[in-house]
Amino acid sequence: MPRYIFALLLLLAVSLGYGAEKESHEATHEASHEEEFNPGTMIIDHVIDAHEWHVMTIGHTHVSIPLPVILIHEGEVSVFMSSKFHHGHDTYKGFKLETHGENKGKIVVAETGEVPLDLSITKNVAAMFISMIILSFIFISIGKRYKKRSGKAPKGLQSLLEPLILFIRDDVAKASIGEKNYEKYLPYLLTLFFFIFFNNLFGLIPFFPGGANLTGNLAVTGVMAVFTFIITTFSGNKNYWVHIFNTPGVPWWLKIPVPLMPVVELMGVFTKPFVLMVRLFANITAGHIIILGFMSLIFIFGNMHAGIGYSVSVVSVAFAVFMGLLELLVAFIQAYVFTLLSALYFGMATEEHH
Amino acid sequence: MELVQPGIGLIFWMTLAFGILIFILGKFAWKPIMKGLKEREESIDEALNAAKIAREEMKELKFSNEQLMKEAKEERDSMLRDARKVKESIIDEARDKANEEANRIIENARESIQYEKMAAIHDMKNQLAELSIEIAEKIIRQELTQKGKHKELIDNLLKEIKEN
Numbered sequence: 204m205p206r207y208i209f210a211l212l213l214l215l216a217v218s219l220g221y222g223a224e225k226e227s228h229e230a231t232h233e234a235s236h237e238e239e240f241n242p243g244t245m246i247i248d249h250v251i252d253a254h255e256w257h258v259m260t261i262g263h264t265h266v267s268i269p270l271p272v273i274l275i276h277e278g279e280v281s282v283f284m285s286s287k288f289h290h291g292h293d294t295y296k297g298f299k300l301e302t303h304g305e306n307k308g309k310i311v312v313a314e315t316g317e318v319p320l321d322l323s324i325t326k327n328v329a330a331m332f333i334s335m336i337i338l339s340f341i342f343i344s345i346g347k348r349y350k351k352r353s354g355k356a357p358k359g360l361q362s363l364l365e366p367l368i369l370f371i372r373d374d375v376a377k378a379s380i381g382e383k384n385y386e387k388y389l390p391y392l393l394t395l396f397f398f399i400f401f402n403n404l405f406g407l408i409p410f411f412p413g414g415a416n417l418t419g420n421l422a423v424t425g426v427m428a429v430f431t432f433i434i435t436t437f438s439g440n441k442n443y444w445v446h447i448f449n450t451p452g453v454p455w456w457l458k459i460p461v462p463l464m465p466v467v468e469l470m471g472v473f474t475k476p477f478v479l480m481v482r483l484f485a486n487i488t489a490g491h492i493i494i495l496g497f498m499s500l501i502f503i504f505g506n507m508h509a510g511i512g513y514s515v516s517v518v519s520v521a522f523a524v525f526m527g528l529l530e531l532l533v534a535f536i537q538a539y540v541f542t543l544l545s546a547l548y549f550g551m552a553t554e555e556h557h
Numbered sequence: 558m559e560l561v562q563p564g565i566g567l568i569f570w571m572t573l574a575f576g577i578l579i580f581i582l583g584k585f586a587w588k589p590i591m592k593g594l595k596e597r598e599e600s601i602d603e604a605l606n607a608a609k610i611a612r613e614e615m616k617e618l619k620f621s622n623e624q625l626m627k628e629a630k631e632e633r634d635s636m637l638r639d640a641r642k643v644k645e646s647i648i649d650e651a652r653d654k655a656n657e658e659a660n661r662i663i664e665n666a667r668e669s670i671q672y673e674k675m676a677a678i679h680d681m682k683n684q685l686a687e688l689s690i691e692i693a694e695k696i697i698r699q700e701l702t703q704k705g706k707h708k709e710l711i712d713n714l715l716k717e718i719k720e721n
Contacts, residue, residue: 251560252567273566322566331571335578342586349593354600368590389591390583398578422563426571430579488560 240506242499250416250491253308253326254285254300258411265290268411270329274298274310276319285323327423330415334402342397371396371542379546384553388546391434395427396542403487403534407527418537419487421480428476431545436472439552446551447472479544486537490530497523688718 256268269286281296288310291300299313311318324332341360348361357365376385376392405413417423445451447468449458457464497519505512692714 247560252564320565322569324570325564325566327567328570328574331574335574338578339581339586342582342590346586346589346593350589353593354597365594369594372591372594386591390587391579393587394575394579394582398575420563420567421561422567423571425563426568426575429572430575 240499240502242496242503245499246492246495248308249495250419250488251308252420254288254310254323255290256326256329256411256415270324270326272298272310272321272323274319274321274323276312326415327417327420330402330405330412330417331423333412334398334405334417338397338401367396367400368393375539375543375546379543380550380553384549387438388434388549391430392542392546395430395545396538399427399483399541400535400538403538404531406487406491407530407534416488416491419484419491421484424480424483427483427541428480431479431548432473432476434545435475435548435552438549440555442554442556443552475544475548479541483537483541486533490526490533494523494526494530497526685718692718 254272255270258266258268260266267290269284272281272283272285272287274281276298281298283295285300287293287295288300291302293299294313297313298310298319301307301309301311301316306316306318309318310321310323341364345361345364348358352358352361356362371393372385372389375396376389379385380388399418402417406416406418408414448465450464450468453464500519501512501516504515692711695714696711
């Protein structure tokens with residue numbers, strides 16, 4: 204099964220790469236102005252979403268994979284490839300890619316400058332689809348293996364991932380939610396864990412199918428946090444709501460006449476998923492920024508003098524490797540923490556009165 | 558600034574795709590995986606339990622074997638004891654019978670000896686009477702020849718008779 208996945212990926216890369224090549228020829232003569240190296244812009248450009256998947260720049264030739272743009276403006280749906288903009292040099296169907304200002308990197312209406320509803324398959328969306336396809340392939344094939352080899356010892360990929368699955372089941376779900384209710388939440392928790400873990404790792408790979416800072420994007424972490432919030436809220440039993448609105452073990456004057464405790468508790472309900480969202484986003488983005496910062500040092504010093512650039516590169520690469528190793532650890536820890544906290548919230552929501 | 562401004566498009570696609578992913582993985586991956594894991598755990602549990610039961614049965618079997626062995630040993634011992642007793646009683650009986658027989662033989666012998674003795678005594682008495690008569694004859698014949706020796710002779714004769 205993994206062979207098929209790789210074959211598929213290769214096919215995807217080759218076909219997209221071909222498109223990129225064709226497009227890059229047209230772009231060659233456009234980019235003629237000398238660009239000053241700006242580390243801040245470079246770093247931010249690397250960690251945010253984009254309408255094309257930038258692979259590399261050779262001289263003034265940008266090699267990037269074009270991605271579909273889907274816009275809804277004044278009730279009209281426009282679908283075209285992002286390569287039509289030629290990296291922001293052209294206007295297409297009355298839209299253009301803003302290259303500076305407040306809406307930099309976004310697609311705006313060329314004349315008025317207003318932002319249409321943008322449902323494009325951006326770099327992050329594409330990376331998300333790729334990771335989801337790979338995840339589905341991996342886990343469905345493993346699921347088949349479990350069916351075929353029921354009762355036997357795990358083998359291959361199955362034995363690689365089984366400890367993680369068991370870890371989530373026994374030490375996260377069972378331990379936080381309890382023996383009685385954990386099975387209901389297990390599919391969500393396992394999907395959450397492997398989605399975050401897998402994309403954290405993929406984000407560390409600096410070139411194509413990796414490289415997208417997916418788990419370091421507020422939209423992605425936010426959606427996952429909202430999922431956790433919704434599940435928590437809907438599985439909250441009577442005991443859970445009593446805890447929020449009439450917290451036991453608290454003096455009465457904290458609840459009446461000024462409902463101080465209920466307000467604090469109710470705020471807690473919303474801050475929990477908010478913190479989940481920010482923690483994952485900040486951890487992953489910070490790691491990326493630090494690595495990119497080390498890389499920028501090489502070019503900053505290289506601009507002064509080529510020799511200094513080379514000598515700094517040794518130190519920079521050493522630090523970047525160290526950070527990369529640290530990020531591997533963080534990739535697992537953050538996936539674990541997000542899953543564990545989600546499980547804890549579910550556990551709180553379903554806890555029986557005792 | 559875009560770093561902290563989540564894009565609407567990404568939110569939309571993420572919600573849609575993540576929901577679908579949860580559904581697909583939940584149905585086609587986690588369900589069979591969890592089922593497989595549970596089945597395997599149960600089968601391992603069962604195997605362990607079966608091993609435990611087998612071990613206990615073995616222990617019981619061993620115990621009953623030992624019991625059987627012990628009983629057999631006891632039976633053998635008691636049989637041996639009985640045999641010894643029978644042997645002794647047979648020997649005793651034989652000895653008693655032999656004693657009795659011997660006693661009877663001795664008694665018979667004694668009786669016959671007594672009888673012989675009586676016969677001998679009777680015979681002796683007859684002979685004594687004849688000898689006495691002979692002696693008397695001799696004495697009477699020699700009465701006139703030697704007075705002194707006469708008496709001595711009688712005495713000697715008498716002594717002889719007594720000794721006989």
